[in-house]
């Protein structure tokens with residue numbers, strides 16, 4: 141090959157790469173716009189949420205943060221709510237609040253998902269014949285602050301595995317077949333932006349959220365033909381007590397909404413889009429990370445970055 145042919149080959153390769161990047165950017169931009177607008181433009185007043193999915197919704201991790209506000213959003217749409225988390229007093233208070241504010245029925249179940257199968261058995265026993273039509277796998281477990289895997293107490297690692305992976309999988313298994321038989325239902329899996337990249341110092345948490353993304357996408361393939369909606373939600377930072385290691389995050393800002401604002405937008409997207417970041421400024425962040433920061437393996441992060449992250453304990 142002479143010099144001219146080489147030049148042409150390289151130019152063609154470069155043009156192809158640029159075109160590919162442009163198409164991907166436009167595609168991601170369209171997806172972002174759709175996820176922001178669809179909840180409002182595709183609103184179907186005739187088909188209420190209860191009619192579309194069924195009466196009862198079960199929300200895990202529902203006495204605080206996103207879970208509590210999401211449960212209220214569903215109650216506002218007329219759903220009766222099964223509330224599941226660890227603390228009886230908080231469950232009673234949340235149930236009372238939802239019943240009096242929205243006039244729907246509630247049922248509470250005390251279960252600690254960090255205990256694995258034991259918690260799933262409690263839910264199965266307590267749920268009895270209630271036909272759960274919407275399952276919101278919201279509860280999540282995280283370390284107290286960023287650290288090396290070797291520093292994380294073993295019980296916290298088990299908690300991340302049991303709560304973020306085990307409970308999501310086993311609760312889905314518990315309810316999805318009934319939804320398939322009824323020909324309606326929805327499973328909402330709350331992941332995290334940490335699913336987008338391997339994340340040193342939050343290694344196990346990020347890996348567990350990448351599992352949720354993969355699980356949700358394959359599950360949708362299996363069950364959407366039976367009219368079961370599988371939605372995957374990817375929040376960035378939300379001002380909740382999960383972020384109590386950082387005053388900056390707790391006080392919230394343009395990119396860090398409070399749980400009520402977040403849940404309002406996320407719940408509006410149910411049944412409208414398969415995936416959402418849940419809030420418009422999060423959709424913007426999702427677009428930027430997905431387009432301009434493709435998944436890379438973080439094999440050798442510099443010590444400077446590590447130290448910066450470790451200091452985020454004091455953000």
Ligand SMILES: NC(=O)c1ccc[n+]([C@@H]2O[C@H](COP(=O)([O-])OP(=O)(O)OC[C@H]3O[C@@H](n4cnc5c(N)ncnc54)[C@H](OP(=O)(O)O)[C@@H]3O)[C@@H](O)[C@H]2O)c1
Pocket residue numbers: 200201202203204205206207224225226227230251252253254278279280281303330331332333374375376377378379380381382383399
């Ligand atoms: N906040 C964020 O910035 C953010 C960002 C990305 C993704 N997310 C994801 O969003 C979801 C909700 O997070 P959040 O920030 O709203 O949480 P949160 O405010 O910390 O609330 C946690 C809720 O879960 C319950 N809970 C905690 N551990 C439990 C366990 N082992 N078994 C049963 N219930 C348990 C808590 O009640 P009890 O203590 O009474 O059990 C509480 O109701 C999680 O999956 C999280 O990973 C959050």
